[in-house]
Amino acid sequence: MNRSLQLAVLSVVLFCAYPFRMKAQYSQLDLPRESQAAATSQRIGITDISVNYSRPSVKGRTVWGDIVPYGQVWRMGANENTVFTCTHEISIEGQKLPAGSYGLHAIPEKDKWTIIFSKDHTAWGSFFYKKEKDALRVDLTPRTCEMTEQVTFSFADVKKDGAILLMRWEKMEVPINIGVDANGIILASIDEQLRGLGAFAWEVWYEAAHYCHEEKIAPERAMKWVDMSIARGANFENQTLKATMLEEQGKTAEATALHKTMIDGATNAQLNTYAYQLANQGKVDEAVRMFELNAKRHADDPNVHDSLGEGYMMAGNKTAAIKAFKKSLSMNPPEGVKANSIKCLKKLGVDTTVWEGTKS
Numbered sequence: 001m002n003r004s005l006q007l008a009v010l011s012v013v014l015f016c017a018y019p020f021r022m023k024a025q026y027s028q029l030d031l032p033r034e035s036q037a038a039a040t041s042q043r044i045g046i047t048d049i050s051v052n053y054s055r056p057s058v059k060g061r062t063v064w065g066d067i068v069p070y071g072q073v074w075r076m077g078a079n080e081n082t083v084f085t086c087t088h089e090i091s092i093e094g095q096k097l098p099a100g101s102y103g104l105h106a107i108p109e110k111d112k113w114t115i116i117f118s119k120d121h122t123a124w125g126s127f128f129y130k131k132e133k134d135a136l137r138v139d140l141t142p143r144t145c146e147m148t149e150q151v152t153f154s155f156a157d158v159k160k161d162g163a164i165l166l167m168r169w170e171k172m173e174v175p176i177n178i179g180v181d182a183n184g185i186i187l188a189s190i191d192e193q194l195r196g197l198g199a200f201a202w203e204v205w206y207e208a209a210h211y212c213h214e215e216k217i218a219p220e221r222a223m224k225w226v227d228m229s230i231a232r233g234a235n236f237e238n239q240t241l242k243a244t245m246l247e248e249q250g251k252t253a254e255a256t257a258l259h260k261t262m263i264d265g266a267t268n269a270q271l272n273t274y275a276y277q278l279a280n281q282g283k284v285d286e287a288v289r290m291f292e293l294n295a296k297r298h299a300d301d302p303n304v305h306d307s308l309g310e311g312y313m314m315a316g317n318k319t320a321a322i323k324a325f326k327k328s329l330s331m332n333p334p335e336g337v338k339a340n341s342i343k344c345l346k347k348l349g350v351d352t353t354v355w356e357g358t359k360s
Contacts, residue, residue, distance in 0.1 A: 035078035035151075042155040044163055045182030046189055047088040051104065051165070053077035055150040063170040068108060073116070075125040076106050076167060077151050083121045091179035092117070093138040102135055106167075106174070113140045113174055138176075145173035183217050194225075205229035206238045213245060236262055236270040240277075263290075268298045272307050284314050295324075302333035306341050313344060322348055329355050 033054065041050035056078040061067050068074050076082045081103035088099050092115075103118035105126050117136040118129060148168040156164045156175075161183075165176040190208045198204040206229040212222035223245060229238040239262035246255035266274065275290035291311035295304045309324035325341040325348075333341065342352045 033079065037079075038153075040153050040155065042158060042163055044158065044178070044180045045160060046186055047086060047090065047180050047182070049087075049090070049155075049163075049165075049178065050085045051082065051153045052085075053082040053104075053151065053153060054079040055152070056169075057150050058170050064108065064172060065110075070109050071107065073105050073107055073126040073129050076104050078125075080125065081105075081118075081121050081123055084117060088180070088185045092136060093140070093177050094179070095136055095138060097136050100135075103129070105129060108142070111141070113142050114138070115140055115174070115176060140174055140176065142172050142174050144171050147171055148173075183215055186211070187218060187221075200232070202229040202233035202235065202238060205232065206241065209238075209245075210241055213241060219245070219249075236266050236274070240274060263293070268294060268301060268304065271297070272304060275307065275311060279311065279314055284311075287311055288315050288317075300331070302328040302331035303337050305331070306333065306337050306344075309341065309344055313348070318348055322350055325350075 035054040035056040037052070038055050039050060039052045041048060043049075054077045056067075064070070082105075083101055084104040085101040086097065086099055090097050090099075097117060100119075101121045103116075103121040103123060105116040105118060107114040107116070115138050116129075116134055119133045119135050120128070120130065123129065145168050148170065151167070151169045154166050154168075156166055161181070162177070162179045165178055167174045167176070190211070193199075194204060194208065196204075205225045209222045209226035209229060212218045212225070223242075226238055226242045226245065230242065239258055243255045243258040243262060246252075246258065263271065263274075271290055271294040275287045275294065278284075278287035278290060288308075288311045291304070291308040295308045298304050305324050305328035309321045309328065312318075312321035312324055322345065325345050328337060328341045338355070342355055345352050345355075
Protein backbone atom coordinates (compact mmCIF):
# COMPACT_ATOMS: atom_id res chain seq x y z
CA MET A 1 0.00 0.00 0.00
CA ASN A 2 1.55 3.34 -1.04
CA ARG A 3 1.78 6.30 1.36
CA SER A 4 -1.10 8.25 -0.21
CA LEU A 5 -3.44 5.30 0.17
CA GLN A 6 -2.28 4.73 3.75
CA LEU A 7 -3.09 8.33 4.64
CA ALA A 8 -6.49 8.09 3.00
CA VAL A 9 -7.36 4.93 4.96
CA LEU A 10 -6.15 6.52 8.22
CA SER A 11 -8.35 9.57 7.59
CA VAL A 12 -11.41 7.36 7.09
CA VAL A 13 -10.65 5.42 10.27
CA LEU A 14 -10.23 8.58 12.32
CA PHE A 15 -13.41 10.09 10.94
CA CYS A 16 -15.40 6.97 11.78
CA ALA A 17 -13.97 6.79 15.27
CA TYR A 18 -14.50 10.52 16.00
CA PRO A 19 -17.30 11.75 13.70
CA PHE A 20 -17.87 15.00 15.63
CA ARG A 21 -14.32 16.35 15.38
CA MET A 22 -13.99 20.06 14.67
CA LYS A 23 -10.69 21.56 13.68
CA ALA A 24 -10.85 24.31 16.32
CA GLN A 25 -11.39 21.79 19.11
CA TYR A 26 -8.05 20.13 18.52
CA SER A 27 -5.93 23.24 18.24
CA GLN A 28 -2.89 23.36 20.52
CA LEU A 29 -3.48 27.11 20.85
CA ASP A 30 -5.98 28.88 23.09
CA LEU A 31 -8.41 29.94 20.38
CA PRO A 32 -12.18 30.54 20.32
CA ARG A 33 -14.23 27.36 19.97
CA GLU A 34 -17.35 26.78 17.97
CA SER A 35 -19.12 25.78 21.21
CA GLN A 36 -18.10 28.35 23.80
CA ALA A 37 -17.36 27.42 27.41
CA ALA A 38 -19.82 28.43 30.12
CA ALA A 39 -20.49 27.90 33.82
CA THR A 40 -23.36 28.34 36.24
CA SER A 41 -23.41 28.00 40.01
CA GLN A 42 -25.75 28.23 42.97
CA ARG A 43 -25.28 28.21 46.74
CA ILE A 44 -27.91 26.27 48.70
CA GLY A 45 -27.45 26.75 52.43
CA ILE A 46 -23.64 26.68 52.51
CA THR A 47 -23.34 24.08 49.73
CA ASP A 48 -21.95 25.32 46.42
CA ILE A 49 -23.13 23.57 43.26
CA SER A 50 -21.71 24.34 39.82
CA VAL A 51 -21.91 23.11 36.24
CA ASN A 52 -19.10 23.76 33.75
CA TYR A 53 -19.97 22.98 30.14
CA SER A 54 -19.66 23.99 26.49
CA ARG A 55 -22.61 25.36 24.50
CA PRO A 56 -23.36 23.90 21.08
CA SER A 57 -25.95 25.74 18.96
CA VAL A 58 -28.99 24.47 17.08
CA LYS A 59 -28.22 26.36 13.85
CA GLY A 60 -31.45 25.20 12.24
CA ARG A 61 -30.62 21.52 12.66
CA THR A 62 -32.72 18.70 14.08
CA VAL A 63 -31.23 18.08 17.52
CA TRP A 64 -33.09 15.26 19.24
CA GLY A 65 -32.75 11.95 17.50
CA ASP A 66 -30.27 13.39 15.00
CA ILE A 67 -27.45 15.64 16.30
CA VAL A 68 -28.04 13.94 19.65
CA PRO A 69 -29.09 10.35 18.88
CA TYR A 70 -31.65 8.63 21.07
CA GLY A 71 -30.42 5.75 23.17
CA GLN A 72 -26.77 6.85 23.24
CA VAL A 73 -24.68 8.47 25.96
CA TRP A 74 -24.40 12.24 25.42
CA ARG A 75 -22.12 14.64 27.29
CA MET A 76 -24.93 17.23 27.81
CA GLY A 77 -22.93 19.84 25.96
CA ALA A 78 -19.88 19.83 23.71
CA ASN A 79 -16.12 19.33 23.87
CA GLU A 80 -14.82 17.96 27.22
CA ASN A 81 -17.05 16.46 29.91
CA THR A 82 -19.78 18.63 31.28
CA VAL A 83 -18.66 18.76 34.93
CA PHE A 84 -21.07 18.86 37.88
CA THR A 85 -19.53 19.78 41.26
CA CYS A 86 -21.03 19.87 44.77
CA THR A 87 -19.12 20.81 47.92
CA HIS A 88 -21.23 18.63 50.26
CA GLU A 89 -23.28 15.48 49.92
CA ILE A 90 -26.59 16.20 48.19
CA SER A 91 -29.50 14.21 46.81
CA ILE A 92 -30.49 13.91 43.16
CA GLU A 93 -34.13 12.94 42.73
CA GLY A 94 -33.97 11.61 46.30
CA GLN A 95 -30.80 9.54 45.80
CA LYS A 96 -27.58 10.45 47.61
CA LEU A 97 -24.60 11.84 45.73
CA PRO A 98 -21.36 12.40 47.71
CA ALA A 99 -19.45 15.67 47.52
CA GLY A 100 -17.16 15.84 44.51
CA SER A 101 -16.91 16.50 40.79
CA TYR A 102 -18.66 14.33 38.23
CA GLY A 103 -18.88 13.96 34.50
CA LEU A 104 -22.51 14.76 33.66
CA HIS A 105 -23.97 12.61 30.88
CA ALA A 106 -27.41 11.66 29.64
CA ILE A 107 -29.08 8.93 27.62
CA PRO A 108 -31.98 10.76 25.96
CA GLU A 109 -35.12 9.04 24.70
CA LYS A 110 -38.32 10.61 23.39
CA ASP A 111 -40.22 10.23 26.65
CA LYS A 112 -37.52 9.43 29.22
CA TRP A 113 -33.98 10.53 29.97
CA THR A 114 -31.36 8.80 32.10
CA ILE A 115 -29.03 11.28 33.79
CA ILE A 116 -25.61 9.90 34.69
CA PHE A 117 -23.09 11.23 37.21
CA SER A 118 -19.75 9.63 36.39
CA LYS A 119 -16.75 9.51 38.72
CA ASP A 120 -14.62 10.22 35.64
CA HIS A 121 -15.01 13.93 34.92
CA THR A 122 -11.76 14.60 33.06
CA ALA A 123 -12.44 12.74 29.79
CA TRP A 124 -13.24 14.20 26.38
CA GLY A 125 -16.99 14.20 25.94
CA SER A 126 -18.68 10.81 26.23
CA PHE A 127 -16.25 8.96 23.96
CA PHE A 128 -14.44 7.38 26.93
CA TYR A 129 -17.49 6.92 29.16
CA LYS A 130 -17.55 3.66 31.13
CA LYS A 131 -20.67 2.52 32.96
CA GLU A 132 -18.63 0.94 35.76
CA LYS A 133 -17.53 4.44 36.78
CA ASP A 134 -21.11 5.60 37.41
CA ALA A 135 -21.65 7.25 40.78
CA LEU A 136 -25.38 7.65 40.20
CA ARG A 137 -28.08 7.19 37.57
CA VAL A 138 -31.57 8.70 37.71
CA ASP A 139 -34.46 8.59 35.25
CA LEU A 140 -36.31 11.81 34.43
CA THR A 141 -39.13 12.94 32.21
CA PRO A 142 -38.23 15.70 29.73
CA ARG A 143 -40.66 18.47 28.86
CA THR A 144 -41.06 21.07 26.16
CA CYS A 145 -39.88 24.65 26.63
CA GLU A 146 -39.39 27.79 24.60
CA MET A 147 -36.80 27.73 21.86
CA THR A 148 -33.27 27.83 23.28
CA GLU A 149 -30.56 28.18 20.63
CA GLN A 150 -27.61 27.08 22.77
CA VAL A 151 -27.36 24.45 25.51
CA THR A 152 -28.16 26.28 28.74
CA PHE A 153 -27.94 25.14 32.36
CA SER A 154 -29.65 27.19 35.06
CA PHE A 155 -31.03 26.87 38.59
CA ALA A 156 -34.71 27.44 39.37
CA ASP A 157 -37.02 27.24 42.38
CA VAL A 158 -34.09 27.80 44.73
CA LYS A 159 -34.94 27.18 48.39
CA LYS A 160 -32.88 26.88 51.55
CA ASP A 161 -32.73 23.09 51.14
CA GLY A 162 -32.92 22.48 47.41
CA ALA A 163 -33.28 23.68 43.84
CA ILE A 164 -34.00 22.46 40.32
CA LEU A 165 -31.15 22.27 37.83
CA LEU A 166 -32.53 22.85 34.34
CA MET A 167 -30.86 21.82 31.08
CA ARG A 168 -32.44 23.42 28.00
CA TRP A 169 -31.66 23.03 24.33
CA GLU A 170 -33.80 23.54 21.27
CA LYS A 171 -37.37 23.05 22.59
CA MET A 172 -36.49 20.44 25.24
CA GLU A 173 -36.03 20.99 28.95
CA VAL A 174 -34.81 18.48 31.54
CA PRO A 175 -35.42 19.30 35.24
CA ILE A 176 -33.11 17.69 37.82
CA ASN A 177 -34.27 17.95 41.44
CA ILE A 178 -31.48 18.65 43.93
CA GLY A 179 -31.91 18.32 47.69
CA VAL A 180 -29.54 19.56 50.40
CA ASP A 181 -29.58 18.74 54.11
CA ALA A 182 -28.80 22.37 54.80
CA ASN A 183 -29.31 22.32 58.56
CA GLY A 184 -27.30 19.12 59.03
CA ILE A 185 -24.44 20.51 56.96
CA ILE A 186 -24.56 23.87 58.75
CA LEU A 187 -24.55 22.28 62.20
CA ALA A 188 -21.47 20.24 61.28
CA SER A 189 -19.85 23.39 59.92
CA ILE A 190 -20.65 25.33 63.08
CA ASP A 191 -18.93 22.67 65.18
CA GLU A 192 -15.80 23.17 63.06
CA GLN A 193 -15.99 26.96 63.19
CA LEU A 194 -16.41 27.02 66.97
CA ARG A 195 -12.92 25.58 67.30
CA GLY A 196 -11.32 28.59 65.63
CA LEU A 197 -9.92 31.85 66.95
CA GLY A 198 -13.35 33.50 66.93
CA ALA A 199 -14.54 31.06 69.60
CA PHE A 200 -12.79 33.16 72.25
CA ALA A 201 -15.34 35.95 71.69
CA TRP A 202 -19.07 35.97 72.43
CA GLU A 203 -20.27 36.71 68.90
CA VAL A 204 -19.83 33.33 67.17
CA TRP A 205 -21.49 31.43 69.99
CA TYR A 206 -24.41 33.84 69.88
CA GLU A 207 -24.72 33.50 66.09
CA ALA A 208 -24.72 29.72 66.36
CA ALA A 209 -27.40 29.72 69.06
CA HIS A 210 -29.47 32.34 67.21
CA TYR A 211 -29.39 30.31 63.97
CA CYS A 212 -30.60 27.16 65.73
CA HIS A 213 -33.32 29.08 67.52
CA GLU A 214 -34.56 30.70 64.31
CA GLU A 215 -34.53 27.36 62.47
CA LYS A 216 -36.08 25.54 65.45
CA ILE A 217 -33.34 22.88 65.49
CA ALA A 218 -30.92 21.43 68.07
CA PRO A 219 -32.40 23.26 71.12
CA GLU A 220 -29.97 21.66 73.58
CA ARG A 221 -26.97 22.76 71.54
CA ALA A 222 -28.49 26.22 71.13
CA MET A 223 -28.83 26.63 74.90
CA LYS A 224 -25.27 25.42 75.43
CA TRP A 225 -23.99 27.87 72.83
CA VAL A 226 -25.89 30.87 74.20
CA ASP A 227 -24.49 30.08 77.66
CA MET A 228 -20.98 30.03 76.16
CA SER A 229 -21.69 33.41 74.58
CA ILE A 230 -22.85 34.90 77.87
CA ALA A 231 -19.81 33.48 79.65
CA ARG A 232 -17.54 35.27 77.17
CA GLY A 233 -19.39 38.58 77.41
CA ALA A 234 -22.90 39.01 78.80
CA ASN A 235 -24.83 41.61 76.81
CA PHE A 236 -28.29 42.58 75.69
CA GLU A 237 -28.27 40.34 72.60
CA ASN A 238 -27.25 37.03 74.14
CA GLN A 239 -29.26 37.58 77.32
CA THR A 240 -32.35 38.42 75.27
CA LEU A 241 -31.94 35.22 73.28
CA LYS A 242 -31.52 33.08 76.38
CA ALA A 243 -34.49 34.69 78.10
CA THR A 244 -36.65 33.97 75.05
CA MET A 245 -35.46 30.36 74.94
CA LEU A 246 -36.14 29.89 78.67
CA GLU A 247 -39.61 31.32 78.24
CA GLU A 248 -40.32 28.92 75.38
CA GLN A 249 -39.23 26.04 77.60
CA GLY A 250 -41.69 27.09 80.28
CA LYS A 251 -38.99 28.32 82.67
CA THR A 252 -40.87 31.53 83.37
CA ALA A 253 -39.15 32.57 86.60
CA GLU A 254 -35.66 32.26 85.10
CA ALA A 255 -36.78 34.07 81.96
CA THR A 256 -38.34 36.94 83.93
CA ALA A 257 -35.21 37.43 86.05
CA LEU A 258 -32.99 37.48 82.98
CA HIS A 259 -35.35 39.84 81.16
CA LYS A 260 -35.11 42.29 84.04
CA THR A 261 -31.30 42.14 84.06
CA MET A 262 -31.12 42.67 80.34
CA ILE A 263 -33.66 45.51 80.23
CA ASP A 264 -32.05 47.31 83.17
CA GLY A 265 -28.77 47.47 81.27
CA ALA A 266 -30.16 48.13 77.79
CA THR A 267 -29.07 51.14 75.75
CA ASN A 268 -31.51 53.37 73.85
CA ALA A 269 -30.96 51.51 70.56
CA GLN A 270 -31.07 48.07 72.18
CA LEU A 271 -34.36 48.69 73.95
CA ASN A 272 -35.89 50.20 70.82
CA THR A 273 -34.82 47.20 68.74
CA TYR A 274 -36.12 44.80 71.38
CA ALA A 275 -39.52 46.51 71.35
CA TYR A 276 -39.79 46.06 67.57
CA GLN A 277 -38.77 42.42 67.93
CA LEU A 278 -41.56 41.88 70.43
CA ALA A 279 -44.02 43.54 68.07
CA ASN A 280 -42.91 41.29 65.21
CA GLN A 281 -43.53 38.29 67.48
CA GLY A 282 -47.10 39.48 68.03
CA LYS A 283 -46.40 40.65 71.61
CA VAL A 284 -47.73 44.15 70.96
CA ASP A 285 -48.69 45.05 74.54
CA GLU A 286 -45.23 44.12 75.80
CA ALA A 287 -43.66 45.98 72.90
CA VAL A 288 -45.59 49.14 73.82
CA ARG A 289 -44.32 48.86 77.41
CA MET A 290 -40.75 48.75 76.13
CA PHE A 291 -41.35 51.74 73.82
CA GLU A 292 -42.84 53.65 76.78
CA LEU A 293 -39.91 52.71 79.02
CA ASN A 294 -37.45 53.90 76.39
CA ALA A 295 -39.33 57.17 75.93
CA LYS A 296 -39.22 57.71 79.69
CA ARG A 297 -35.48 56.99 79.87
CA HIS A 298 -34.61 59.08 76.80
CA ALA A 299 -37.28 61.75 76.76
CA ASP A 300 -35.10 64.17 74.77
CA ASP A 301 -34.71 61.81 71.77
CA PRO A 302 -37.28 62.43 68.98
CA ASN A 303 -36.68 58.96 67.54
CA VAL A 304 -37.97 57.19 70.66
CA HIS A 305 -41.21 59.18 70.48
CA ASP A 306 -41.54 58.33 66.80
CA SER A 307 -41.06 54.65 67.65
CA LEU A 308 -43.53 54.96 70.52
CA GLY A 309 -46.06 56.35 68.05
CA GLU A 310 -45.58 53.28 65.84
CA GLY A 311 -46.07 51.07 68.88
CA TYR A 312 -49.35 52.81 69.71
CA MET A 313 -50.45 52.45 66.07
CA MET A 314 -49.83 48.71 66.23
CA ALA A 315 -51.84 48.55 69.44
CA GLY A 316 -54.70 50.49 67.83
CA ASN A 317 -54.35 53.48 70.17
CA LYS A 318 -54.82 56.30 67.64
CA THR A 319 -54.97 59.17 70.13
CA ALA A 320 -51.74 58.18 71.89
CA ALA A 321 -50.02 57.57 68.54
CA ILE A 322 -50.87 61.06 67.26
CA LYS A 323 -49.59 62.61 70.48
CA ALA A 324 -46.29 60.69 70.26
CA PHE A 325 -45.69 61.63 66.62
CA LYS A 326 -46.45 65.31 67.30
CA LYS A 327 -44.06 65.18 70.26
CA SER A 328 -41.33 63.83 67.98
CA LEU A 329 -41.97 66.52 65.35
CA SER A 330 -41.79 69.25 68.01
CA MET A 331 -38.21 68.25 68.83
CA ASN A 332 -36.57 69.15 65.47
CA PRO A 333 -36.01 65.49 64.49
CA PRO A 334 -33.58 64.25 61.80
CA GLU A 335 -35.06 64.12 58.29
CA GLY A 336 -35.64 60.36 58.34
CA VAL A 337 -37.49 60.48 61.65
CA LYS A 338 -39.46 63.51 60.57
CA ALA A 339 -40.53 61.87 57.32
CA ASN A 340 -41.71 58.76 59.15
CA SER A 341 -43.73 60.73 61.71
CA ILE A 342 -45.41 62.74 58.95
CA LYS A 343 -46.16 59.59 56.95
CA CYS A 344 -47.73 57.92 60.00
CA LEU A 345 -49.77 61.00 60.89
CA LYS A 346 -51.17 61.06 57.35
CA LYS A 347 -52.23 57.43 57.76
CA LEU A 348 -53.99 58.48 60.95
CA GLY A 349 -55.88 61.24 59.07
CA VAL A 350 -53.96 64.19 60.48
CA ASP A 351 -53.27 67.34 58.43
CA THR A 352 -49.44 67.53 58.28
CA THR A 353 -49.11 70.77 56.28
CA VAL A 354 -47.51 72.65 59.14
CA TRP A 355 -44.61 70.18 59.32
CA GLU A 356 -44.21 69.60 55.60
CA GLY A 357 -43.55 73.27 55.02
CA THR A 358 -40.63 73.42 57.44
CA LYS A 359 -37.14 71.98 57.47
CA SER A 360 -35.41 70.32 60.39
